[in-house]
Amino acid sequence: MNNTFADLHIHTCFSDGILTPQEIINKANKLGFSCLAITDHDCIDGISPAISCSLKYYIQIIPAVELTAEYDNTEIHILGYFIDYKNKQFCNKLEILCDARRDRIYKMVAKLNALDVNIKAEEVLKLSGKGSVGRLHVAHVLLRNGYVKTIPEAFNKYIGNNGPCYVNRFKLTPQEAIKIIKKINGIAVVAHPHSMNKDELIIKLIKYGIGGIEVYHPDHTRAVTLSYLEMAKKYNLLVTGGSDYHGFGKKKAQFGGIKVSYELVERLKQSYVGNKTA
Ligand code: AMP
Ligand code: FE
Ligand code: FE
Ligand code: ZN
Numbered sequence: 493m494n495n496t497f498a499d500l501h502i503h504t505c506f507s508d509g510i511l512t513p514q515e516i517i518n519k520a521n522k523l524g525f526s527c528l529a530i531t532d533h534d535c536i537d538g539i540s541p542a543i544s545c546s547l548k549y550y551i552q553i554i555p556a557v558e559l560t561a562e563y564d565n566t567e568i569h570i571l572g573y574f575i576d577y578k579n580k581q582f583c584n585k586l587e588i589l590c591d592a593r594r595d596r597i598y599k600m601v602a603k604l605n606a607l608d609v610n611i612k613a614e615e616v617l618k619l620s621g622k623g624s625v626g627r628l629h630v631a632h633v634l635l636r637n638g639y640v641k642t643i644p645e646a647f648n649k650y651i652g653n654n655g656p657c658y659v660n661r662f663k664l665t666p667q668e669a670i671k672i673i674k675k676i677n678g679i680a681v682v683a684h685p686h687s688m689n690k691d692e693l694i695i696k697l698i699k700y701g702i703g704g705i706e707v708y709h710p711d712h713t714r715a716v717t718l719s720y721l722e723m724a725k726k727y728n729l730l731v732t733g734g735s736d737y738h739g740f741g742k743k744k745a746q747f748g749g750i751k752v753s754y755e756l757v758e759r760l761k762q763s764y765v766g767n768k769t770a
Contacts, residue, residue, distance in 0.1 A: 497754060500531070500573070501571065501750075506532050507624045508533060516528070520551055529554040534624045538623070560661065561669040588662070619633060666697055666700055685705060704760070
């Protein structure tokens with residue numbers, strides 16, 4: 493196999509992406525990727541179908557997940573790579589997280605209804621289908637029903653972290669998220685660290701056990717990317733990157749927009765093997 497480049501951050505319709513795993517793989521093949529990590533929010537249901545479909549194209553799928561944590565009111569996304577995604581305890585934990593996500597939709601919709609935004613939780617849940625439901629689904633229903641003109645407007649006006657209809661979800665601490673990932677032999681990586689806007693938090697995360705940092709991300713400018721590369725070197729962190737492709741709502745996050753060298757995958761793999769045998 494001619495390993496070229498990878499995208500290590502992809503969402504499918506099993507979380508808040510729009511494409512099925514099959515559609516993702518077909519697209520990846522056309523774009524020339526040899527490796528993808530499926531990183532749905534709090535959900536692993538897209539991994540098996542992606543693996544099945546990848547076989548005919550010789551595209552490697554890294555089983556992964558993106559867990560949401562919070563520290564001092566700052567949202568932190570932790571990616572887990574090479575996870576044992578069939579682990580029973582882990583799957584039970586994800587089920588709890590997904591149930592809490594569903595409850596949260598009802599709460600958010602109640603807040604929207606109180607502002608005369610008359611959407612139904614059922615419509616959001618129907619749009620999300622199987623897997624995990626989230627704010628991007630709510631935003632899409634707001635758009636569909638004419639309450640906003642764009643997805644960012646939905647976040648700015650209603651459901652962004654400081655918006656009037658925001659509802660906190662079941663909160664994992666970063667320590668818990670990292671522990672969950674490590675328990676299933678995964679490598680914990682801090683996702684799009686610039687979104688936290690607090691680089692000192694990365695130092696804390698290193699103490700808690702993250703092994704890597706998502707350096708290449710559509711929200712990172714060149715200067716930001718270089719600063720995280722420096723940081724990775726200084727603290728001996730693995731470097732990852734990906735498009736964070738969802739298919740809608742995020743203009744910058746285009747599939748094919750981030751292509752990381754397969755060498756980064758090799759390093760992740762080496763670290764994974766090291767973890768397993770340690
Ligand atoms: P949730 O996990 O339900 O709180 O939703 C978080 C997800 O919402 C993120 O992973 C993004 O996919 C999406 N999101 C958050 N803020 C924005 C924004 N301003 N524009 C578009 N999508 C966003
Ligand atoms: Fe998302
Ligand atoms: Fe994220
Ligand atoms: Zn993501």
